[in-house]
Amino acid sequence: xxxxxxxxxxxxxxxxxxxxxxxxxxxxxxxxxxxxxxxxxxxxxxxxxxxxxxxxxxxxxxxxxxxxxxxxxxxxxxxxxxxxxxxxxxxxxxxxxxxxxxxxxxxxxxxxxxxxxxxxxxxxxxxxxxxxxxxxxxxxxxxxxxxxxxxxxxxxxxxxxxxxxxxxxxxxxxxxxxxxxxxxxxxxxxxxxxxxxxxxxxxxxxxxxxxxxxxxxxxxxxxxxxxxxxxxxxxxxxxxxxxxxxxxxxxxxxxxxxxxxxxxxxxxxxxxxxxxxxxxxxxxxxxxxxxxxxxxxxxxxxxxxxxxxxxxxxxxxxxxxxxxxxxxxxxxxxxxxxxxxxxxxxxxxxxxxxxxxxxxxxxxxxxxxxxxxxxxxxxxxxxxxxxxxxxxxxxxxxxxxxxxxxxxxxxxxxxxxxxxxxxxxxxxxxxxxxxxxxxxxxxxxxxxxxxxxxxxxxxxxxxxxxxxxxxxxxxxxxxxxxxxxxxxxxxxxxxxxxxxxxxxxxxxxxxxxxxxxxxxxxxxxxxxxxxxxxxxxxxxxxxxxxxxxxxxxxxxxxxxxxxxxxxxxxxxxxxxxxxxxxxxxxxxxxxxxxxxxxxxxxxxxxxxxxxxxxxxxxxxxxxxxxxxxxxxxxxxxxxxxxxxxxxxxxxxxxxxxxxxxxxxxxxxxxxxxxxxxxxxxxxxxxxxxxxxxxxxxxxxxxx
Numbered sequence: 001x002x003x004x005x006x007x008x009x010x011x012x013x014x015x016x017x018x019x020x021x022x023x024x025x026x027x028x029x030x031x032x033x034x035x036x037x038x039x040x041x042x043x044x045x046x047x048x049x050x051x052x053x054x055x056x057x058x059x060x061x062x063x064x065x066x067x068x069x070x071x072x073x074x075x076x077x078x079x080x081x082x083x084x085x086x087x088x089x090x091x092x093x094x095x096x097x098x099x100x101x102x103x104x105x106x107x108x109x110x111x112x113x114x115x116x117x118x119x120x121x122x123x124x125x126x127x128x129x130x131x132x133x134x135x136x137x138x139x140x141x142x143x144x145x146x147x148x149x150x151x152x153x154x155x156x157x158x159x160x161x162x163x164x165x166x167x168x169x170x171x172x173x174x175x176x177x178x179x180x181x182x183x184x185x186x187x188x189x190x191x192x193x194x195x196x197x198x199x200x201x202x203x204x205x206x207x208x209x210x211x212x213x214x215x216x217x218x219x220x221x222x223x224x225x226x227x228x229x230x231x232x233x234x235x236x237x238x239x240x241x242x243x244x245x246x247x248x249x250x251x252x253x254x255x256x257x258x259x260x261x262x263x264x265x266x267x268x269x270x271x272x273x274x275x276x277x278x279x280x281x282x283x284x285x286x287x288x289x290x291x292x293x294x295x296x297x298x299x300x301x302x303x304x305x306x307x308x309x310x311x312x313x314x315x316x317x318x319x320x321x322x323x324x325x326x327x328x329x330x331x332x333x334x335x336x337x338x339x340x341x342x343x344x345x346x347x348x349x350x351x352x353x354x355x356x357x358x359x360x361x362x363x364x365x366x367x368x369x370x371x372x373x374x375x376x377x378x379x380x381x382x383x384x385x386x387x388x389x390x391x392x393x394x395x396x397x398x399x400x401x402x403x404x405x406x407x408x409x410x411x412x413x414x415x416x417x418x419x420x421x422x423x424x425x426x427x428x429x430x431x432x433x434x435x436x437x438x439x440x441x442x443x444x445x446x447x448x449x450x451x452x453x454x455x456x457x458x459x460x461x462x463x464x465x466x467x468x469x470x471x472x473x474x475x476x477x478x479x480x481x482x483x484x485x486x487x488x489x490x491x492x493x494x495x496x497x498x499x500x501x502x503x504x505x506x507x508x509x510x511x512x513x514x515x516x517x518x519x520x521x522x523x524x525x526x527x528x529x530x531x532x533x534x535x536x537x538x539x540x541x542x543x544x545x546x547x548x549x550x551x552x553x554x555x556x557x558x559x560x561x562x563x564x565x566x567x568x569x570x571x572x573x574x575x576x577x578x579x580x581x582x583x584x585x586x587x588x589x590x591x592x593x594x595x596x597x598x599x600x601x602x603x604x605x606x607x608x609x610x611x612x613x614x615x616x617x618x619x620x621x622x623x624x625x626x627x628x629x630x631x632x633x634x635x636x637x638x639x640x641x642x643x644x645x646x647x648x649x650x651x652x653x654x655x656x657x658x659x660x661x662x663x664x665x666x667x668x669x670x671x672x673x674x675x676x677x678x679x680x681x682x683x684x685x686x687x688x689x690x691x692x693x694x695x696x697x698x699x700x701x702x703x
Contacts, residue, residue, distance in 0.1 A: 041075075050076050158412065159465055159593065159601075162419055162491040164472060168479045168518030169547065172370040175380035176508070178233065178499035181440040183387055183402050186500075189234060190447040192355040196235075197450065199351060203344045204251065208337065210258060213250040218449055220247045220348070222527040225496070226511070230356055233497045234448060236349065237356035243345040246529060251341050256282045256333055259322075268318035273307055275322060276300040279329045283336065292332035299328045371516060374479070374492060376424040377502030383427065386436035397595075400439045407442040413486060413594040417441070417504060423491055424505040440500050441485060448496070460591030462487045463523055463554065464602065470636035471521055474629040475552060476622070481510045481522040481534075486594045511537055517547030519623050523554040531555060531565035535572075542574045542616045550619035557608035569612045577625040579611040579634065586637040604639070 041050055041063075049067035054060075063072045179185075197217055204212045221234070223246035230237030256278035262268045280300035283293055303325055313321075390401040398414040400407050409417075417438055421431075428434065449455055468489040471477035483493035485504035494510035495501040507513055510522075511533055524534050538551055555566060557580060569575060586609060587602045611633070613625045 045076055048076075157598070159589065160416060160489045161468070161472075162416075162423065164478050164490055166374055166478045166490075166492040166518070167476060168374040168492060168520065169371050169516045170374045170507075170514060171516065172372045175378040176498055176502070177380050178377075178502075180379050180381055180383035181437060181444075181500040182384065183389065183436050183439055183443075186440045186443045186447075187403065187405060189232075189355075190443050193234065193447040196348065196351055196355065200344075200348050203347060207340050207344060208251065208255055210251075210254045213254050213258075215455070216247055216250040218455075219250070219525075219527050220244050221448060222525050223247075223529045224349075224352075225509075226527075226529045226533045230353075232356040233499050234444065235352045235356050237353045239349065242349050243342050244349065246527065247345045247348070248341055251344060252334060252337065255337050255341070262315065262319065265313075265315040265318065268315045268322070269307065269313075272303065272318050272322045272325070276303040276307075276325060279325070279333055282333060283329075286336035288332065288336045292335060296329045296332050299325055374507050374515065374518075376505050377498040377508045378426070379499065379502065383433060386433050389435040389439045391435055400435060400442070402436075402439050405443070407439060407446065409438075409442060409486075409594050414438075417485060420485055420488075420491060420504040425503045428503075437500065437503050441504065444497055444500055445484065445486065460484060460487050462489070462589040462591070462593070463521070464587055464589055464637070465489065466636040467633070468521070470633045471552060474632050475550065475625070476519040477521045477550075477552060479507075479515075479518055479520045481513075481520050481551070482524045487589070487591065510534070514541060515549065516545050517549050517618075519548075519550040519552075519619070521552050521554070526556055528563055528565065531563065532568070535565045535568045538569075538614050539572065539574070542614060542619075545616060546618060548616075548618040548622040550613070550615040550623045553610075553612045553614060555610055555612070557610040566610060569614065572614060574614045574616060576613045576615050576620050577630065578613070579625075579630055581605075581609040581611060581634070581637050583608045585639075587639045602639070 041052060049065040050063055051066065052061055053064045055062050060073075063074070063076055064070070065076075200217055201212045204210050221236070223244055224236035224239050227239050228236040229239075257274055259271065259275070260267075262271060277300070279296055283296040288296075303321065306321065387402070392399050392401075393411070394408075396411050397408045398411055400409075418434070421428075421434055421437070425434075428437075445460075449460070462483075468477075478490055478492060480488055480490055480493040482495075483489075484495045485501055485506065488495075488505070491505050493506060494508060494513050495506040496509060498506060498508040502508070522534065522538075524531055534553075538553075542549055542551075553569065555563070555569075558566065570578065583606055584604055587604050590596050590601055590603060593601055615623065
């Protein structure tokens with residue numbers, strides 16, 4: 001441990017290194033559990049957990065028990081310490097006050113769990129001291145062998161299983177050339193993204209007089225990354241075409257006004273009047289052809305006259321009239337607004353290119369021929385020294401602060417990130433960069449989805465735990481194609497940002513991931529361009545491999561109009577079976593699960609979900625969707641009785657997305673169709689298809 005890190009600790013905490021360790025080495029030494037066994041100790045003491053260590057502060061040896069964190073100056077005597085007769089502390093008496101409210105037996109059990117999981121407690125203590133400035137509570141002893149400073153509540157429910165090993169096989173690849181993450185750069189990137197969002201809102205207000213369509217900027221990022229060849233991990237900088245079809249479609253769909261969901265007759269009458277008035281005003285103020293002016297003015301005035309003289313119409317009459325007015329005026333309004341909306345899309349893309357100028361170009365890795373089990377993304381560029389990130393806990397939340405920017409995550413998911421980091425990171429065995437990289441991870445996803453209430457949560461929604469268990473048990477699934485370290489179930493997954501997610505187990509963007517065999521789950525963000533690119537990638541992988549390869553795909557069953565991805569998968573020669581989960585009969589896990597309350601963890605899907613099995617011949621032979629397996633999967637998807645009364649509908653985005661229109665069918669999906677299971681605002685009358693929606697899915701994962 002360096003002198004700087006020692007000075008940041010309140011009180012004295014001795015640093016233990018073996019006598020052979022260099023005095024100038026940085027960071028904590030290997031934990032006592034990894035120290036070589038001293039030949040001076042009897043085998044009985046070694047088996048009971050004792051080992052001989054060296055106290056740098058006192059310049060003399062001491063004896064440490066890795067099972068209980070006990071430290072003694074004198075040689076332990078066999079039979080005089082409870083750790084020998086009960087090394088795991090299973091028969092210890094109830095806890096007494098002190099030691100951070102943990103009794104001796106509880107400390108023994110915790111230490112045993114840490115040792116069994118292979119955790120290096122000395123590394124955790126060093127990270128805690130460096131980043132929080134607070135010394136962890138330890139037993140009175142001549143030294144501080146290391147205590148894990150953070151741990152989740154013992155009774156907290158776990159929403160993942162990181163012990164499942166992968167069956168995905170890939171061709172060995174060289175290290176990626178992405179720039180390593182850095183808090184300063186991540187903070188700058190987040191500020192630039194926020195400014196870009198604000199500029200987008202200003203352009204919509206100034207040029208079209210509308211608010212930016214909800215989540216449209218987020219879906220623009222997803223759609224652009226499908227085709228982006230630039231170097232920035234978040235912002236697009238090298239795309240064709242320049243005008244985004246996704247952003248153009250959504251802005252155009254809110255012109256001349258945004259059509260909201262209608263419940264009452266008066267609302268329908270008011271909406272019809274506003275649309276007629278806005279269409280007439282727009283055609284008068286824009287450079288429209290004489291024919292367009294004539295058609296729009298005549299229809300708008302006819303509608304207003306009808307409203308003035310007919311006060312007995314029903315809600316359905318008003319909505320039918322609105323649909324007729326849209327059909328008559330829509331093409332002319334679109335024609336006069338086309339150039340302006342294309343200008344908005346082009347301007348945002350040009351600004352995005354400008355903000356990417358500080359990042360370096362990445363190099364493509366040549367394909368390798370050797371087959372290996374998949375492993376996380378590795379960066380070829382070493383990480384520089386990272387600044388200090390402070391950590392403290394507020395109730396059940398871990399709070400990380402850097403230069404006044406505080407980000408929160410619940411203790412359970414914080415411990416999950418620690419496990420993923422331990423499993424996947426190879427350049428930080430002492431956990432010195434852990435907190436800085438967690439801060440970068442949280443800031444990156446916040447910048448991606450925005451910081452508004454419930455904003456972007458649908459884009460990161462996940463399948464219920466029971467569904468993942470059924471997929472693994474019956475279909476051999478061990479890998480998620482679209483996930484993030486925050487919401488993954490397996491420790492092997494693809495995600496949007498290889499430069500930061502790779503330290504927590506990501507295998508990189510899925511569209512750049514080429515497995516040869518394995519069983520995969522795919523629940524993509526509901527962006528039409530991304531889903532279409534996903535199907536193309538599936539077809540290529542399945543046609544190129546003769547090894548067992550299987551993809552279980554979860555997408556919304558939108559039929560009015562139908563999505564190209566759904567149509568292509570239903571017609572694919574690799575489709576082995578298709579299952580429909582009815583609307584309101586299944587649930588999803590919230591995309592904000594790492595910060596939300598427990599009773600907000602799940603929400604019902606208001607649209608049907610299509611589950612499609614795409615498999616090559618070998619994959620079908622190994623993981624065939626038999627009736628028995630499908631019945632188990634269907635049963636796992638049903639909401640549990642304990643949660644039925646508390647499930648929200650349609651989800652976290654309900655209050656914010658409830659103003660979506662459910663009547664204009666031609667634009668329902670295109671306006672907000674790339675949404676997640678819980679964020680969709682669908683008016684689903686038949687229980688299996690949707691006609692309107694509002695926010696998307698699985699896990700962020702742009703390519």
